[in-house]
Amino acid sequence: LGSSVDSGIRTPLCRICFQGPEQGELLSPCRCDGSVKCTHQPCLIKWISERGCWSCELCYYKYHVIAISTKNPLQWQAISLTVIEKVQIAAAILGSLFLIASISWLIWSTFSPSAKWQRQDLLFQICYGMYGFMDIVCIGLIIHEGPSVYRIFKRWQAVNQQWKVLNYDKTKDMEEQKTGTRTNQRPSSQNTHSSSTGGTATNSAPADSGARAAGHATGTLSDHHCAYTILHILSHLRPHEQRSQSSSNRELVMRVTTV
Structure with missing residues (x-):
């Protein structure tokens, strides 16, 4: 739909009315390329008036429009x-x-x-x-x-109102994008500086936390060692108590038999 083939030559068409240059001069008002690149100025003005939006619905580029004059009130x-x-x-x-x-x-x-x-x-x-x-x-x-x-x-x-839509100027668009990126980079540089200062503070904080963790680990190891020693002593004492109880039971049995 974007172009007609006439004797091997591709003719650009308006993306709104699908007509060629014979219906009027074609212009390229936005970043769109290919079959949706060109449009007639009256078609575009009518499309803008119907939608109430001054930007392209495909590439979201804001049209460069110049107001020439206001129509006669009778018109x-x-x-x-x-x-x-x-x-x-x-x-x-x-x-x-x-x-x-x-x-x-x-x-x-x-x-x-x-x-x-x-x-x-x-x-x-x-x-x-x-x-x-x-x-x-x-x-x-x-x-x-x-x-x-x-x-x-x-x-x-x-x-x-009588309007005139200008053609897309790539150099001007690039300059506007560069100015926009510069304004966006200023706050980002400030954020990176603050993050770097915060990074040094966070690096020192893990060092302190590591030292505290090491001290805590040694304390826990010593506590576990003391507990293990106590359990080992108790394990040696418990069989001795059982043996003494069994010997006392035997003595009681012998006394009963003699009586």
Whole structure:
């Protein structure tokens, strides 16, 4: 699919519409090679507007895109939205409006001299607490739905603005990778230095532990030697006691027979 064969010459094709250069100029916007290397600029812009992502889905390279100008408001196009996206936009807009109105009223009621009677009324004090709680809820709602609304806005911007996608520049990409590796190597060098200092401390620690283990081993050997000596003495004493008991039994038997 990536190329057509015409009289033995391989012609590159767009990886989105599978058409050749006759439909427009082909460019190479990312690191991809082979049959997925080339694409038409309008096809890529449309693909970006549908996905809402400015990176290649295969090599994850971020496209180098230049905004030329915004289209005429009469030429603006609406993007397709799901029900969830519509609810997210409505929630973000309503939450923002309520937050602005509530904060404005709270500021006016707090500092305005004409609202002095409101600050002294118990009912308005309860309203202050309720509005403060609702403001916190609206802030959480905006934070939760903000990224989704921003992605929708980027999709709309991709459709209603004129863009120019640049070709992939390998030298520039290599320079960016080198700068990234340098920034990553700085913390790693610090970690290796700290690990080397820690290694010397750990090397000295096993030496101390080895000395302690040797002392402990000699102590245990001496203890085992003493215990073995005591057991050896007891083993020699036990047969003598048995012999004395057997001789006493014999004497008792002889006495009984004589009587």
